[in-house]
Amino acid sequence: MDKINIGMIGYKFMGKAHSHAYRDLPLFFPNTVRPEMKVICGRNAKGVAEAAKQFGWEEYTTDWKALIKREDIDLIDINAPSDVHKEITIAAAKAGKHIFCEKPLALTLEDSREMLKVVEAAGVKHMVGFNYRFAPAVMLAKKLIEEGKLGDIYHYRAWFLQDWLVDPNFPLAWRLQKEIAGSGSHGDLGAHLIDLAHYLIGDMTEVIGMSETFIKERPIATNTTGLSANSSNAQAEKGKVTVDDATLFMTRFANGALGSFEATRYGTGHRCTNSFEINGSKGSVIFDFERMNELQVYFTDDHEDVQGFRRVLATDPAHAFAENWWPPGHTIGYEHTFIHEMVELMEAFKENRQPVPNFHDGVKCQQVLEAVDQSIEKRQWVSISEV
Numbered sequence: 001m002d003k004i005n006i007g008m009i010g011y012k013f014m015g016k017a018h019s020h021a022y023r024d025l026p027l028f029f030p031n032t033v034r035p036e037m038k039v040i041c042g043r044n045a046k047g048v049a050e051a052a053k054q055f056g057w058e059e060y061t062t063d064w065k066a067l068i069k070r071e072d073i074d075l076i077d078i079n080a081p082s083d084v085h086k087e088i089t090i091a092a093a094k095a096g097k098h099i100f101c102e103k104p105l106a107l108t109l110e111d112s113r114e115m116l117k118v119v120e121a122a123g124v125k126h127m128v129g130f131n132y133r134f135a136p137a138v139m140l141a142k143k144l145i146e147e148g149k150l151g152d153i154y155h156y157r158a159w160f161l162q163d164w165l166v167d168p169n170f171p172l173a174w175r176l177q178k179e180i181a182g183s184g185s186h187g188d189l190g191a192h193l194i195d196l197a198h199y200l201i202g203d204m205t206e207v208i209g210m211s212e213t214f215i216k217e218r219p220i221a222t223n224t225t226g227l228s229a230n231s232s233n234a235q236a237e238k239g240k241v242t243v244d245d246a247t248l249f250m251t252r253f254a255n256g257a258l259g260s261f262e263a264t265r266y267g268t269g270h271r272c273t274n275s276f277e278i279n280g281s282k283g284s285v286i287f288d289f290e291r292m293n294e295l296q297v298y299f300t301d302d303h304e305d306v307q308g309f310r311r312v313l314a315t316d317p318a319h320a321f322a323e324n325w326w327p328p329g330h331t332i333g334y335e336h337t338f339i340h341e342m343v344e345l346m347e348a349f350k351e352n353r354q355p356v357p358n359f360h361d362g363v364k365c366q367q368v369l370e371a372v373d374q375s376i377e378k379r380q381w382v383s384i385s386e387v
C-alpha cells in the first residue's frame with residue numbers, strides 16, 4: 001500500500017490543521033504511506049468550496065452520507081463538532097472506512113464505548129486526535145520515564161490554561177453548548193491532560209473534582225469559527241452557557257503516584273498553556289506547550305555543584321521525529337504535532353496495525369471525564385472502574 005485516500009468532514013480550525021498535516025507530510029516523511037487529499041466535506045457549500053481550494057483538496061461536498069459510501073475513499077477524518085462524531089463514525093465504519101476522529105471521541109462514555117465496539121466489529125483502523133503526545137519534548141519525557149531515569153513517580157501535576165472567555169461579551173459559541181460540545185474546558189482541554197497522563201504515567205484508579213461556570217449567560221453568536229466569534233454586541237439577546245468554564249480534579253494513579261489537573265478558559269494571560277510537571281525519586285521534568293521544543297529536566301544524581309533544572313531542546317537527531325525536520329536547534333511548532341500524528345496513522349497502514357492513540361485511548365479518556373463529572377455531582381471520590 002503506498003497511498004490512502006482521505007475524505008475529511010469539517011473544515012474549520014481542526015480541518016485546517018489536518019489538511020496542513022496531510023499536505024506537508026509527504027515532503028518531510030517520504031518513506032511512509034502517502035495521504036491523498038481527495039474530498040473535503042462541510043455543511044456550508046460556499047465555505048467548504050473555499051476551504052477545498054485554499055487547503056488543496058481535489059473535491060468538496062456537503063453530503064457526508066454520500067462521501068462515506070464512495071469506493072475511492074479509504075479513510076474518513078472527522079473533525080466536525082463533537083455532537084456528530086458518533087453518527088458519522090458508526091456509519092463510516094459500517095461502510096468499511098478507516099476512521100480518524102478528533103477528541104473528545106463523543107459526548108458521553110456510553111457513546112464512545114459504542115463507537116469502539118462498532119469500529120472493532122468492522123475491523124477498520126481507528127485513531128483519536130490527541131496531538132500533544134506527538135511533541136518531541138513530550139515523547140522525551142515518556143522515554144525518560146520508561147528508561148527509569150526519573151525513578152518511582154510520585155507526582156503528576158497538569159494544567160491547561162486558556163483565557164478566551166474572560167470577556168463576558170464573547171458570544172455563546174458551539175463550544176459553550178452542552179448538546180454540541182458535551183462539556184466545556186473539561187472535555188476540550190482536560191481531555192488532553194488526561195490523555196497525556198495516561199500516556200506518561202498510566203491508569204488512574206479514583207478521582208475527585210470541582211467545576212464552575214463563571215459567566216452563566218452570553219450574547220447569542222452570529223458567527224463562530226475556531227476560537228474567534230462575533231456577537232452583535234453586549235446588548236444582544238443572551239443565551240445560557242451550559243458547560244463548565246473551569247474543571248479541576250485530583251487523582252490516584254495505579255502506580256501509586258498522585259495527580260492534580262486544572263483546565264480553564266479563564267486563566268487570564270494564558271493563551272494556550274498546556275503544561276505538566278512530573279516528580280520522581282530520581283528526577284523531574286517540566287513541559288510547557290508554549291515552549292514546546294523544550295523539556296526542563298532535573299536529575300538527583302547530577303553532581304551537587306551543578307544540580308538544578310536544565311533546558312533540553314528536543315530538536316537533535318536523538319529526539320523523536322527530529323531527523324525528518326531541520327538541523328538541530330531549528331524549532332518546530334503546533335502544526336508539527338498534527339503532522340507527526342498523521343505519520344503515526346500512515347505508519348499503521350504501512351505496518352498493518354492499529355495506530356496509537358486509538359479509540360481504546362479515547363474511551364479511557366472519556367471514562368475519566370465522566371468519573372470526574374460524577375464526582376462533582378456527588379461531591380465525593382469516584383472509582384474509575386465503577387464508571
Ligand code: SOE
Pocket residue numbers: 162188189192227272
Ligand atoms: C480550544 O480550546 C482548543 O483549540 C482545543 O479544542 C484543542 O483541542 C487544543 O489543542 C487547543 O485549544
